[in-house]
Amino acid sequence: MSINKIGNGLAVGVDIGGTNIRSVIVNTNGEIIYSLKVPTLAQQGKEATIKRIIDTIQQVINQSRVNPNKLRGIGICAPGPLNGKTGIISFTPNLPGWKDVPLKKILEDKFAMEVVLENDANAAAWGERNFGVARGVNDLACFTLGTGIGGGIIIDGKIYHGADYGAGEFGHMTVNKDGPRCNCGKYGCLEAYSSATGIKNRIKNRLKKGLKSEFLNLSQESKVDEIKLKSIFEAARQGDKLVADIVEEAINYLGIAISNIANILNPQMVILLGGISNEGEKLLIPLREEIKKRTLYTHYRSLKIIVGELVDMAGVIGVASLIFD
């Protein structure tokens, strides 16, 4: 997409998460002109969630009072595996009971508009590329750091999907062959070290072994889920023995993963979104050091490593703007 080619109009962007469904109206400048967030209530089952997605889209259209004639389509993003070509969500770990759901067709039938379906990390990369930190950058990789770790790759100014719509699974790169078990069932994945879940699981395992935190109130394991990443990082900086090396490894292994991407893809830019990237410079300083140590000089020299600016809106903005292509 060239931004110049975008005409007028509006699009709906929807981000289906395990906790919330976010629905927005986006204009061709990537500006959100109305936004709505409702709980997913995924445990009520597939049909209820699909109904809630439909209702949310209808609500955002109604409440925003936009001229429906200006709406050019609906962009939906969700965690994979999904196939943008067929419009089918194969399954999604956060939405129990979802299996081979033809969401594109369901929404096209309901709203009589163009619908595009895209992996949430790809959508976020696309959002940052068109309206965020990566305007005009044609070769980039985007890490979405959250409960899991996703990835989006832009090559030659287009989202790269791979042979089977599976490209960009940065979270499941093996960074330590003898590492801890990941949610995917494999061992030593980046996600097991550097995602919020990975960090918290490692803390829980240490508490189980009887280790104690000096600075965090972790009297019971269940407390770990309530605690913010920010507090964990703060405790690590104070030298808390329980979490210091867990945080250090979270940063180092993220550095190794980014360095691998740099050596493999030689992108102009790596964008970080969510999770531990909210630490900003406190993350970036040690992270860049690790990346420099691990990356061929020619590849490091030209690489920008940067936190995204669209934050948790990158995905909905990106997927809505796919409608304008």
Next chain:
Amino acid sequence: MSINKIGNGLAVGVDIGGTNIRSVIVNTNGEIIYSLKVPTLAQQGKEATIKRIIDTIQQVINQSRVNPNKLRGIGICAPGPLNGKTGIISFTPNLPGWKDVPLKKILEDKFAMEVVLENDANAAAWGERNFGVARGVNDLACFTLGTGIGGGIIIDGKIYHGADYGAGEFGHMTVNKDGPRCNCGKYGCLEAYSSATGIKNRIKNRLKKGLKSEFLNLSQESKVDEIKLKSIFEAARQGDKLVADIVEEAINYLGIAISNIANILNPQMVILLGGISNEGEKLLIPLREEIKKRTLYTHYRSLKIIVGELVDMAGVIGVASLIFD
């Protein structure tokens, strides 16, 4: 390139290696109709080597007795870093004294023909894609396993170069953060484990520590350079304590690297060329096991892992055929 679009004609392909310069005449079917190999004698210095490259091209044209009017250009491949756009070889570890050599211009001036310059691993990937095991495959990665480890990426039926002509440095992926020192100066690179040099360096280090091989004649360290990879693998299969786990790790870390490529790029095919890939099925059986263990099922299921068929001619055939694009 679509093979159908290739017209008639011939091209020269040249592979500049640290030991030999190979020069061939290739037709539009990717068939070698004449081949010549001369020693590089890189230690004689840059000017002498450039002269030898020119002489070799002239010789292959003369000796092949092809009609010079049919020659459409010259494709040159060399280990990176080089820039195909500017036609400059920045430096190349195997050719001492080479720094920012404008080889494309030198040869264009000399032969008054189109000259293309391409990284050797990219050229090999392109050769296999057009005339080898990957005919018609549009998304693939190719590992060139030799004294070093290179990589070539084909995306959407085109060589992917990255932002700075540096894409595909598979050999410098970090596979173990605490691993041995690589030739590049970094630690724990794939190349330090799975290249011929990496395997032999690790054997030498063990000999230094006084360990002995049961099945190999390794009375002195210098003997290690003479020994063939085939013999090392054979000794490992016999249970030689000195080399068994070095070989096992060479396979496992290659598996991890391929798995990372599969999770990141979701290619249709991974091609292996040279070095330990000459072990064929003896490598592929344990390798596929490791890759399966490390790769998301959706990505493994659709992935072909295969040894290339153009062997050490993949690069020259590939780079010559770039002339036909």
